[in-house]
Amino acid sequence: xxxxxxxxxxxxxxxxxxxxxxxxxxxxxxxxxxxxxxxxxxxxxxxxxxxxxxxxxxxxxxxxxxxxxxxxxxxxxxxxxxxxxxxxxxxxxxxxxxxxxxxxxxxxxxxxxxxxxxxxxxxxxxxxxxxxxxxxxxxxxxxxxxxxxxxxxxxxxxxxxxxxxxxxxxxxxxxxxxxxxxxxxxxxxxxxxxxxxxxxxxxxxxxxxxxxxxxxxxxxxxxxxxxxxxxxxxxxxxxxxxxxxxxxxxxxxxxxxxxxxxxxxxxxxxxxxxxxxxxxxxxxxxxxxxxxxxxxxxxxxxxxxxxxxxxxxxxxxxxxxxxxx
Ligand SMILES: Nc1nc2c(ncn2[C@@H]2O[C@H](COP(=O)(O)OP(=O)(O)OP(=O)(O)O)[C@@H](O)[C@H]2O)c(=O)[nH]1
Ligand SMILES: [Mg+2]
Numbered sequence: 001x002x003x004x005x006x007x008x009x010x011x012x013x014x015x016x017x018x019x020x021x022x023x024x025x026x027x028x029x030x031x032x033x034x035x036x037x038x039x040x041x042x043x044x045x046x047x048x049x050x051x052x053x054x055x056x057x058x059x060x061x062x063x064x065x066x067x068x069x070x071x072x073x074x075x076x077x078x079x080x081x082x083x084x085x086x087x088x089x090x091x092x093x094x095x096x097x098x099x100x101x102x103x104x105x106x107x108x109x110x111x112x113x114x115x116x117x118x119x120x121x122x123x124x125x126x127x128x129x130x131x132x133x134x135x136x137x138x139x140x141x142x143x144x145x146x147x148x149x150x151x152x153x154x155x156x157x158x159x160x161x162x163x164x165x166x167x168x169x170x171x172x173x174x175x176x177x178x179x180x181x182x183x184x185x186x187x188x189x190x191x192x193x194x195x196x197x198x199x200x201x202x203x204x205x206x207x208x209x210x211x212x213x214x215x216x217x218x219x220x221x222x223x224x225x226x227x228x229x230x231x232x233x234x235x236x237x238x239x240x241x242x243x244x245x246x247x248x249x250x251x252x253x254x255x256x257x258x259x260x261x262x263x264x265x266x267x268x269x270x271x272x273x274x275x276x277x278x279x280x281x282x283x284x285x286x287x288x289x290x291x292x293x294x295x296x297x298x299x300x301x302x303x304x305x306x307x308x309x310x311x312x313x314x315x316x317x318x319x320x321x322x323x324x325x
Contacts, residue, residue, distance in 0.1 A: 050141050051116025060165055060177035065142065067186060068108045072146065073156045073323045074188040078220065079195025080213060081163035082202055084235040086137045087291035087304075088195070088315075089160045093128050093145065095312035102148040106157065109144035117142060133304040134294055156191070156323055159183070169204045172212030184220075190228045191322035192220065193315075199261050201236045214265045221268045229322035230269065230284040233315065234258060237288040238307070247310030249288040258286075285318040287311070 047053050055062045067074065077085040093103045105124045110117035116139060120127065124145075130136040143160040165177050176184070183190075194217055197205075205213070221230070234254055237243055242254040258265065269284045271277040290307035297303045 047113055047115065050139070051110065051114035052141070053113065060179075063165075063177060063179045064111050065144075065179050065183075066108050066110075067144065067157070067159075067183070067188065068106065069146070069154065069157060070187055072154045072188065073191060074183070074186070075156050075158040075191045075193060075319055075322075076183065077158065077160050077193050077195065078166050078217075079163055080167040080169065080202070081204065083163060083195040083197050084289075084291050085160050085163065085195060086140045086143070087134065088193070088233065088235065088289065089143060089145065089158060090128050090133050090137060091291040091306055092158070092312045092315060094306060095309060095316065096147060097128075098309075100150055101155070102152075103145050104148075106144040106146050110142055114142075131303055131305075132301045133292075134302045156319065157188075167213050167216050169209045169212070172209060172216065181223075184223050189323070189325065190224065191319055192224065192228060192230045193233050193319075194220075194230060196232055196234045196258055196262060196265075197236045198239050198257075201239050210262050214262050217265060218268050227325065231315070231318045231322065232258070232265075232284055232286045233289050234287070235289045235291065237311075238290045238293065242288070243290075247308030251286070251288065254288050255286055285321070287314050287318060289315060 048057060050057070052063070056064070077088060079085050096103050105121040107118065107121045112118070120140060120143065127133070127136050127140075140160065141162050144157055146157045147155045149155055161180070165180055168174055175181075199210075224230075237249055237254065240254065240257065242250045242257070244250060266282055266284070269282045271280050271283050289311045291311075292304050292306040294302050294304055
């Protein structure tokens with residue numbers, strides 16, 4: 001856990017003062033910034049529309065986050081900008097609600113000065129249910145949600161953060177920001193959902209950049225704990241020729257395509273166990289996914305229609321498997 005305390009359960013109740021105390025010992029650096037106690041009215045305490053201080057915005061190493069629950073497994077949606085992390089969270093949340101789970105944002109994740117975050121927490125339900133989900137979620141930079149079963153037991157927490165903090169196409173080999181490293185080394189069991197997408201769905205990605213993304217994923221692999229699990233999520237599967245009908249995907253072909261698009265991606269995940277490798281050649285799960293379809297309505301809004309339930313159902317099955325270890 002190194003120098004990062006990951007907060008504690010009292011961080012919210014204690015308000016701005018206790019937050020400052022904690023961050024002094026944490027990665028955020030907010031204590032040195034002259035943080036103004038959450039009024040957002042002076043100097044470094046001022047936040048932009050995205051809810052970050054100018055300090056956080058210009059130097060991601062100053063970003064302050066708190067994972068108060070140090071026990072619940074942490075599912076991290078890892079991927080570059082616009083690969084679909086936020087919408088995957090939206091889709092999975094809708095699915096989990098339909099199955100009777102409770103999914104709620106964790107208000108303590110960002111400091112009180114991040115009004116954008118607190119507003120998102122307040123409007124979480126309507127945001128997730130919005131038919132214009134793509135637009136209504138465009139302000140999501142960070143989101144930590146907790147998933148509870150019917151008895152109120154916490155099953156896991158799911159983290160969504162800006163794609164450029166995991167992979168920046170123009171600076172592909174840059175180190176992770178401090179807070180990402182703090183998450184990597186936290187004691188929570190982690191399930192890394194590594195996002196992949198078709199060759200032609202992201203204008204910021206080309207052959208070279210996908211190779212660089214592979215390097216970043218391999219770097220992640222060398223940094224994570226042995227007990228951590230990895231799920232490769234091939235998003236935007238609707239934009240590939242591998243969908244037979246909604247929810248039914250030619251898995252072998254889809255996986256083969258990933259091998260071509262992201263060369264050597266799977267190599268470090270080879271199962272070295274002489275026995276289990278006979279039926280399980282790799283140490284990861286693989287899921288094809290579609291968050292939904294996006295069509296432009298007459299009024300210019302993007303109408304979001306969720307994809308088939310099969311996709312989030314399968315993702316959730318793998319997450320549950322990862323939680324159980
Ligand atoms: N065709 C298709 N498009 C998708 C799918 N999922 C996401 N998209 C598109 O990708 C866009 C970006 O999705 P987001 O979920 O906001 O991406 P993100 O990974 O959170 O991006 P950052 O927050 O910038 O890191 C959406 O607005 C959609 O246009 C999908 O399953 N199919
Ligand atoms: Mg996002």
